[in-house]
Amino acid sequence: MTDDTPSKPPSVPIRGRGAASRPDGRFEQWQRAAFDDGWTAEEEAALPKTELIVDTAKSVIVEARSPDIPFELSINPYRGCEHGCSYCFARPTHSYLGYSAGLDFETKILWKPDAPEVLRRELARPRYQCRPIALGINTDAWQPIERKLGLTRRLLEVLCETRHPVSIVTKGALIERDADLLADMARDKLVHVMFSITTLDRELARVMEPRAATPARRLDAMRTLHEAGVPVGVLFAPLIPALNDHEMEAVLQASQAAGATNAGYVLLRLPHELKTLFPEWLQQHVPGRAEHVLSVLRQMHGGQIYDSRFGQRMKGSGVFAELYRKRFALAVERLGLNQTRDTLNCAGFRPPRTAGPQADLFD
Template identity: 60%
Template sequence: MSPIASHIPTPSLHQPAGLMPADLCADGMTDAVVEAGRRRGRGAVSNATGRFESAARIAFDDGWQSLEDLPPFRTEVTAERARTVITRNDSPDIGFDRSINPYRGCEHGCVYCYARPTHAYHGLSAGLDFETRLFVKPDAPDLLRRELSHPRYKPRVIALGTSTDPYQPIERQYEVTRRLLEVLAEFGHPVGIVTKSGLVARDIDILAPMAERGLVKVAISMTTLDPKLSRLMEPRAASPLRRLSTIRALSEAGIPVTVLTAPLIPALNDMEIERILDAAKAAGASQAGYVTLRLPLEVADLFREWLVTHFPDKARHVLALVRQMHGGKDYDPTFGKRMRGDGPYAWTIGRRFELAARRLGLHGRGVKLTTEHFHRAPVVGEQLSLFD
């Protein structure tokens, strides 16, 4: 017999995303928490209904021990047919105006991921759905070729993997990221890659020649050197040791590598700033950056649940420091503050990072990519100009 699904109205958007006040238990957990055996190897501990849904579904035991019959969460991949692949933005506090994300959702399962709320637009949860119900854009390389071939296209650095990791585990099967890089290399188009996967080293054969032309740089995200903490926060991402070896492999191939200490979480991993930068420098990183913890929309509830589950003795202290950095709130989306926070604690983190980066020669803007090699390749079937 299947468990009964209780239907209740979804909360107002003025309330914490995905939660009703009555759903909050005394310890900060919610009725949407999933039994540990079903979410083994995953980051989030719950799967609350998406904020745009008209009803919330809560599984509970009907007296027949039916919850024991529920299967574990398995990764499901759906093909998405997009019309365009380059997303543009005008945010003043990020260093690019266009990006490509070959996948929606991310199997790495990072509990703190600021992109989790985007799954609500698919009618899915920002919790376990985000890391188990994924979308792939198999036509992305063809769409990119078409967009770059447009006569009015003007090249600027494309950021690859700004919302979800372009080298998450399903990339081994679909190779969308690799095919995107092949198109970018063909067009002589600059690209910046952000990942926490060792799989990026697979594409050194494409990246190294691009680096020789000033067309690519890679940022490796390092949250901690503690493998146990890493496994809890980002269960299916590469281990810290693997990430350091990836920095070394890329650097030895002549590919500029930045280490991103992101996110820095007060009282949880911020004490590792200096050690992470020391290790990354020794592995060959040439630049460093940092971002403090961001908790937009549903991420705040998911992170709170995760803290209570894994660090019950630290939860109140961590959250108090987070709010101290955001004017008493879980998150302040104000440009200029959302990435770094504000106040004394945020200032201390920033100064520690700056001093360590300067000491190691990891400060500054780093390698500047060029657009001088860009050329518009003809689309298949297009008639070439007699005057080219």
């Protein structure tokens, strides 16, 4: 791009979507540059529809190698997420697939129809060693399309059958549907569910997380699982300076009232394409706060908008980071959260049965 390249026209918010543009992925050999030529294409004004794309894989269990996360294994039934959260740290992963981290991430959803069968084969391997699996960590396993496909439930059925421990993070109230399986697993200390609640402000949630359940519905789902005997907690994630940071204590208190016994928080992360996408969202929806948000982020990351180093990327450093740490610690102590941390039970794992008459011989 040269200095005389036409400037990009301002994008217009799209109803029901978090991103308003479809920037090219960072791995593409060329980049498109939009400019205002005085014409408005009718097809650009149409609301983009969700497209399902079949994704095949020899393995569904992914091994994580990060000291910042409390799990070693994970399963993601979907790639891309209809929730459309403007801040989602997983958006840049769509670039690996040749798609945009913007609108493509929330409209082109890849799913693995045979994932439960693949999982069954993996768990049956003689060398498999049982360790807790995080379900739906990169993208939400209970996103809207799950209501139609039921893929996550089928995976959960395999984990329940084999008494395999699982940890869950979701912002989908649809998880209430699976309370029967989760309650069964909870009796053997096989499951823990964390709800991601970013704000209690319905209007802010509507534009920031357009297709996720409302904050009130997430709290209702949390209460439902708690009453069913499922251990639940809350993640105030992401914490966005000058936008939702003032709600930390209120979110923790509302969650504690709904049954949460554990809590955590994560600072807003803007890797790769998000360094452009999220500021674009700020300018569209909260222009008066945009520069303030980005300024505080830079102060927490040594002058950069994001620092990807382990130990730094989740919480930041400096005066603001320390303030958030102290506020969180005081709120947790006042509410009696994080008093105990249950360990998921791996001792009861039983490999899936092999189909066929030979398997029944020794029953």
